[in-house]
Amino acid sequence: MKNIYFFLVLLLILSACNSPKTTSNKQNDTPVNEFAIIIHGGAGTILKENMTPEKETAYKAKLEEAIKTGYEILKNGGSSGDAVVKTIQVMEESSLFNAGKGAVFTHEETNELDASFMDGKTLNAGAVAGVKDIKSPIEAARTVMTNSDHVMLSGVGASQFAKEQGLEIVDPSYFYTENRFKSLQRIKDKEKTTLDHDDKEAAFYDTDIKNSKFGTVGCVALDKEGNISAGTSTGGMTNKRWGRIGDSPIIGSGTYANNKTCGVSSTGWGEYFIRSQVAYDISAQMEYQQKSLKEATKDVIQNKLTKLGGTGGVVTLDKNGNMSFEFNTAGMYRASMNDKGDLVIKIYND
């Protein structure tokens, strides 16, 4: 009898040791989506009163086409990496966005493109910066990750690598669009006067030309295997000089992905995103402070970035398929789709 009693007590102690620990972890660990995808097409002073119905329809249609491209890949069991690259390519090929075909102009009247890609399973990453003739910078970024020993390639070296990899090279005139060229001329005119922070912000977002400037593009996806990938592609900032590189090709600022936490793609005034390490900070807050995706995303954009004087936004997606849009500008072109195929497309602050 004594033995049975002793055995029961032992059993109780053992089962208590094995039971799941209760922690103060605020992350919701219940999967909400088996797979999911979220995208942005740039943030800025995007106001409804400056938008024509035709333009609004065109942006929404392109966002829908792009996100459905990635959604189909994920639904059919494809990888989040393929979904991110193919989705971004749809936007790179459209002149509506400041990426690929619609890239903005540098001070020297050239187009210099940046992009980055990160794989949340391996924490491997690739990026290209200041490239002038690679048709799809996002594809080049992912190829740097898969086919080289490096993470970031720039300028002519990056083009050389892309050529050797058989990626499509175009004449730099492929990136010319009249709208972006006019935008550069307007900013150069403004430059003749001394600009303070707000003037610079207005020039950066080119508020005079009524919504036509925005459009860095980005995508984060979670696939059925539980792998998160993130990517960002941009023409950078109108009137940039001296080989300026923004946040978009910088892992931890413009792009980040970690299967343990989340994936992030940023858009906005790049210098502030670099200084704030926006994308990594969101992941770090989830990892070290056990914040939920929403809490971490909100803190980094609405608190930390805003206090520094930075403007812009992010799209984020966590390992359980939760998704979040966050920006401190008037608008951000954005869309998401969950595993049920529910589509959300938004532009303004609503």
Ligand code: ASP
């Ligand atoms: N973040 C990009 C850059 O600074 C621009 C943008 O997102 O609009 O290059």
